[in-house]
Amino acid sequence: MLGTYAKEFSAAPANRVRMNAIAKSGINSVATNRDALINMQFTFSTEIETGPVTNQKQSGRCWMFAGLNTIRHHMAKKNNMKPFELSQSYQMFWDKFEKANYFLERVIDTRRDETDSRVVQWLLQAPLNDGGQWDMFVNLVDKYGVVPQYVMPETFHSSASREMNSLLTQKLRGYASTLRRAYQEGGSVEALREKKQQMLSEFYRVLCYFLGTPPTQFDFEYRDKDNEYHRDSDLSPQAFYSKYAGRDLHEYISVINAPTADKPFNKTYTVQYLGNVEGGRIVRYLNVDIVTFKRLALAQLNDSEPVWFGCDVGKMMERDGGILDPAVYDYEGALDVEFEMTKGERLEYGESLMTHAMVFTGVNVVDGKPNRWKVENSWGKDRGSEGFFVMSDEWFNEYMYQIVVNRKYLESELAAIADEEPIVLKPWDPMGSLA
Structure with a gap:
């Protein structure tokens, strides 16, 4: 043979x-398809004014960067500010701390399960990575507000998080072992939670070593676009957000396009054990067809408001040029084979899932239909056009999974569905992936 x-x-x-x-x-x-490179130009019929792109460096904080980018653009416009950045390390600190508490609560919840059960093994697999979801970002802003970047600047490990995450994960798995052993020795839930508080005290201290101490009060100083100086003293992070952003993030909803048989359209879903703040807002998805999905993104962009989104960024991407297009590489021609999976099949068979969050800041519409989308990434200015990427509409159809839009763009029927009790998906469902 x-x-x-x-x-x-x-x-x-x-x-x-x-x-x-x-x-x-x-x-x-x-x-490489030369025609695709030529066709994907950086010109858009609708374009939102933004500042320079940010850089998450060697960390997985894209969802935070994307969330904070939508807020900073709104703050700059509302307050006539020059471009500036909000602190990503501040959000990172509280996300790590809250995820630790959330994980330990799940360890207590599953104390009766065998260690080799699929759920326990899932919880232990990655209790503290950098990834997250829109609703998890909302939880952090709700509870801790935001601060300018200079108030809690980047550290070595906020920008290069691998070693920090490895050590913190080792601590959490050790805590899990201690809690489960204490239960097996007859410890009550109350006693387990007392141990958990001691663990969190140690965890907070170690987080400070890696990321610095989070501020509770600060002075905000800036010059506006008219070069006028402003000073606002003794602000808490929550008061700063309320005063200078004032946007109710609960008005926004995650809409997904997941065309799989187990997730009928026009239904609302959540994922078991996916979250960061215990008792906070759950991760909630409204699943719709691709036509509705695209219409909602366009509606918000046409109102000059950026759109947070989640996608599978590694597929059919020309990184240096910042191009996302299924035609950018002709693998079938180069290899003389066919790749014949649908979007739903790629999700079901592990070929694709959401891996990265970015922000739409523009779109090009021809004869009433979009043909390319402007993307604000968080990989620095050395890729794409000063850090901005361009996405073809064909790529949107195949590898876009989530957008966050204001509820006002939902038709009344969809708005009612969005408020229904969500169907609970298994923890390992592909829509439980973190950007």
Whole structure:
């Protein structure tokens, strides 16, 4: 059989040409579609004014960066401010702390389950990574507000989080072992929670070493676009958000497009054990068809408001040029094979899921239909056009999974569905992935 395969390969001269080209230059260089690069220009019929892009560096905080980017654009416009950044490390600190508490509560909830049960193993797999979801971002803003970046600046480990996360995860797994052993030795739930408080005290201290101490009061100083100086003293992070942003994030809802048989459209879903703040807002998704999905994103952009979104960024992306387009690489032509999975099948069979959050800040519409979307990324200004990416509408259809829009854009029927009790998905469902 192997001999037959070898003869078949050698019988086609084009096979050797493909092999030599790919071995020499790599599949992406061979498969790059020049026409797609030319077509994906950075010009848009609708474009929102923004400041420079941000840079999450070697961390997985894209969802925080995207959330804070939507807020800073609103704050700058509302208060006539020059472009500035909000502190991502401040949000990171409280997310880590709240996730630790949330995880330990789930350990207590599952104290009767065997350690090798699928749920317990799922909880232990990644109790404290950098990723998150829109509703988790809302929980942090609700509870802790926001601060300017200079009030709690970046540290080595906020920008390069791998070692920090590894050590914090080791602590949490150790805490889990201690709590489960205490229960097996007859400890009550009350006693377990007393132990948990001691653990959180230690965890807070270690977080301070990595990220610094979070402020409770600060002075806000800035110059506006007219170069006038402003000073506002003794602000709490919550008061700062209320005064300078004042946006009710609860008016916004996560809308998804997940075309799988187990998630009918026009239903609301949540994911078991997906969250950060115990007792906070749950992660809630309204699943709709792609036409409705796209219409909602367009409606908000046409009102000059950015759109937070989640996607599978690694698929069909030309990173240096900042291009997201299914046509950017002709893998089928380069390899002489076909790739025939639908969007729903990619979700069901582990080929795709949401991996990254960014912000739409523009769109190009021709004859009433979008053909490309302007994307504000958080990978610094060295990729794409000063850090901005361009997404084709075809890529939107295939790899876009979530947008966050104001509820006012929902039709009355959809708005009513969004308020229904959500269907609970398993923790390992693909829509439980974190950006």
